[in-house]
Amino acid sequence: MGPPHVCANTEVRTARLLLALHVDDETAYRVVVREIGDCTRCWKAVALWATILLAGARLRAAGSKEKAADYVADELSRLIPT
Numbered sequence: 001m002g003p004p005h006v007c008a009n010t011e012v013r014t015a016r017l018l019l020a021l022h023v024d025d026e027t028a029y030r031v032v033v034r035e036i037g038d039c040t041r042c043w044k045a046v047a048l049w050a051t052i053l054l055a056g057a058r059l060r061a062a063g064s065k066e067k068a069a070d071y072v073a074d075e076l077s078r079l080i081p082t
Contacts, residue, residue: 005037010045017046018053 013032020029036042055068062068 005035005039005042007039007041007045010042011049013042014046014049014053018050 013036016032017029020026020032036046058071059065059068062071
């Protein structure tokens with residue numbers, strides 16, 4: 001059993017989770033998951049940071065806020081048929 005959980009550094013933990021996913025390092029991924037444990041506050045923070053990073057990546061790829069918004073709207077249309 002490791003040290004007690006501390007709610008901190010969620011940006012760093014999120015980056016470490018994403019890096020582990022990008023390089024297919026399941027061990028590194030599990031280390032961070034174990035650090036977070038069952039802390040709802042930290043998992044919510046990780047989800048927030050992951051969302052912010054995804055939004056930023058889409059914005060950069062689209063080239064403008066308007067194009068990014070169009071892309072997301074198109075994706076929503078695909079996911080939620082009317």
